[in-house]
Amino acid sequence: MAKIQVSTKINNENVDYLCEPHDTMLDVLRNQLELTGSKESCGSGDCGSCSIILDGELVCSCLMLAAEAQGSKLETIEGMSEGGKLHALQQKFLEKAALQCGICTPGFLMASKALLDHNPSPTETEVRFWLAGNLCRCTGYDKIVKAVLEVADDMKESA
Amino acid sequence: MSDTQYLAASTIEEAVNAHSKANGSARFLAGGTDLLVQIKSGIRKPNLVIDIKKIVELNSIEEISENEFVVGASVSGVNLNRNKKFSKLWPGVLEAFRLIGSEQIQGRASLGGNICNGSPAGDSVPALIAAGCIALIAGPNGKREIPIEEFHIGPGKTVLNNGEMLVSLKFPKREINSSDAYLRMTPRTEMDIAVVGCGVNITFENNVCTAARVSLGAVAPTPLLIKEASKIMVGSDLNSEILDKVSKVCMDLCDPIDDKRGTIDYRTKVAGVLFKRATLTTIDRIKGN
Numbered sequence: 001m002a003k004i005q006v007s008t009k010i011n012n013e014n015v016d017y018l019c020e021p022h023d024t025m026l027d028v029l030r031n032q033l034e035l036t037g038s039k040e041s042c043g044s045g046d047c048g049s050c051s052i053i054l055d056g057e058l059v060c061s062c063l064m065l066a067a068e069a070q071g072s073k074l075e076t077i078e079g080m081s082e083g084g085k086l087h088a089l090q091q092k093f094l095e096k097a098a099l100q101c102g103i104c105t106p107g108f109l110m111a112s113k114a115l116l117d118h119n120p121s122p123t124e125t126e127v128r129f130w131l132a133g134n135l136c137r138c139t140g141y142d143k144i145v146k147a148v149l150e151v152a153d154d155m156k157e158s159a
Numbered sequence: 160m161s162d163t164q165y166l167a168a169s170t171i172e173e174a175v176n177a178h179s180k181a182n183g184s185a186r187f188l189a190g191g192t193d194l195l196v197q198i199k200s201g202i203r204k205p206n207l208v209i210d211i212k213k214i215v216e217l218n219s220i221e222e223i224s225e226n227e228f229v230v231g232a233s234v235s236g237v238n239l240n241r242n243k244k245f246s247k248l249w250p251g252v253l254e255a256f257r258l259i260g261s262e263q264i265q266g267r268a269s270l271g272g273n274i275c276n277g278s279p280a281g282d283s284v285p286a287l288i289a290a291g292c293i294a295l296i297a298g299p300n301g302k303r304e305i306p307i308e309e310f311h312i313g314p315g316k317t318v319l320n321n322g323e324m325l326v327s328l329k330f331p332k333r334e335i336n337s338s339d340a341y342l343r344m345t346p347r348t349e350m351d352i353a354v355v356g357c358g359v360n361i362t363f364e365n366n367v368c369t370a371a372r373v374s375l376g377a378v379a380p381t382p383l384l385i386k387e388a389s390k391i392m393v394g395s396d397l398n399s400e401i402l403d404k405v406s407k408v409c410m411d412l413c414d415p416i417d418d419k420r421g422t423i424d425y426r427t428k429v430a431g432v433l434f435k436r437a438t439l440t441t442i443d444r445i446k447g448n
Contacts (some may be wrong), residue, residue, distance in 0.1 A: 065188075067210075133260070133263045
């Protein structure tokens with residue numbers, strides 16, 4: 001069966017790949033492009049551990065076909081730090097111990113980044129609703145929510 | 160899913176032709192948040208998946224005349240939410256659609272998909288029925304239009320024939336002193352499926368109701384338009400006696416299932432309560448409170 005050729009921009013680099021019609025975006029990221037930061041946990045859009053930013057929108061990469069990404073811009077966790085310097089959210093998650101086992105963390109970071117991209121000063125309620133699509137079985141969420149709110153505050157002060 | 164082919168259609172005609180030729184083994188793909196889960200779990204095994212998101216008519220929100228909107232079937236929750244005018248005119252439709260899933264799901268899931276999936280508990284449907292939307296359908300024999308309350312014929316079953324696709328939803332021209340609301344009951348506050356959903360759409364001028372549509376979801380095999388409600392409400396001032404009367408009508412028309420998420424009695428009672436609350440919210444919105 002003929003493979004489908006797809007041209008995308010992933011983390012600001014032009015990336016072309018060949019995929020099967022049934023490959024999900026997550027399959028291609030992890031198995032072909034070796035971008036294994038996005039995790040597969042539920043595979044059905046419930047847990048958010050495969051979250052990426054597609055043309056500016058937060059999506060589950062397990063719930064889209066790799067073929068659908070033709071012409072799109074993708075951001076994955078691998079593109080979050082710049083020049084070896086951690087993104088403010090990554091740094092704050094470390095400082096505030098907003099992770100334990102770490103499986104959900106790339107998804108939480110992408111979701112948190114998408115939130116602050118759209119809404120730089122969210123309320124605690126807005127953070128909790130926004131992150132409701134990301135499941136964490138370790139932290140109890142509180143440290144994650146506080147980390148995101150602190151980064152938003154830091155951004156305000158430095159603005 | 161290993162035998163499935165993928166086609167990104169660029170026109171309605173291309174999508175409809177490919178679907179017709181596949182003879183029942185093709186599925187249209189909009190957001191994919193239902194379809195891809197169904198394929199992964201083996202519930203559906205299409206030979207062809209036709210991506211319809213690149214078709215202009217399906218992906219646009221158009222104001223065809225002042226306060227009159229047509230919304231494409233593949234428009235996502237995130238995109239509909241960005242249209243400030245639509246959000247202002249149809250807050251109930253928007254809040255119903257926005258209740259579906261997480262932000263990740265909202266970035267993909269489409270209004271048309273929620274309708275075509277055919278769940279009796281789909282959140283957007285009662286709000287669209289209350290709004291009085293018309294479904295625009297394209298198929299191998301041309302285009303047709305039907306009121307959205309006639310779209311569902313059973314759980315998972317719709318009026319769409321082989322090769323037919325839902326193109327867009329036409330909203331009636333929004334009159335002044337009108338608004339809408341959607342409320343649902345779920346055991347959890349988020350990420351859950353409606354035990355009961357209720358959409359209400361009212362025009363209320365000088366303390367008199369001049370138009371009303373009420374719809375209930377998740378209490379029967381298909382979402383219901385409560386026609387009797389309109390008859391009682393129109394011409395009244397929507398006082399508590401009227402609301403009690405309509406609430407009883409709503410409960411009488413419920414024919415829900417008993418399951419782990421809600422018993423027949425519970426669903427029926429909640430339907431009456433949600434009708435009243437959604438109506439009061441709508442009146443508040445009209446008065447600008």
